Amino acid sequence: MTLPHQLPGPNADFWDWQLHGACRGENSEVFYHPDGERGRARARRENRAKAICAECPVMELCRDHALAVAEPYGIWGGMSETERTVLLRKRVNA
Template sequence: MNWRESARCRGVDPELFFPIGSGTSFPTLVQSDEAKAVCGRCPVARQCLDWALDAAPVEGVWGGTTEAERRVLRRHRA
């Protein structure tokens, strides 16, 4: 996983990427959006997303997606 060396989230509080609470609560959505904003500026977002899709299920925001969003992507892949 050499791509992690170029991750934009290096140096960012890891807890940002693991929102606490239900998937649709306001604080959870706000935290997820903040994490996704970091991912949106990440040069290895594609590699990160591919890893998270293959490693399923994994909690948290990876590659700019939540696990719920990745479940949908996996269904489309199948």
């Protein structure tokens, strides 16, 4: 796993994919849960975010980035923080 301080600095070659995300211009609240959000409200918000991700031309790059840095918050590349944590744990235990 790459640690955030080991990531490349600001360089368009590394980060340009973010400019093409379907989430650009969307309200970031769709992708990040407020404190205490649970149950149906959380599921609805996550489903809205994942629907945006499903149409995104850089979804895989986004997901790869979030997994590489163990992004702790939000929907990235169509995956919630819980889904990413589960996947990363499976990789470590494999």
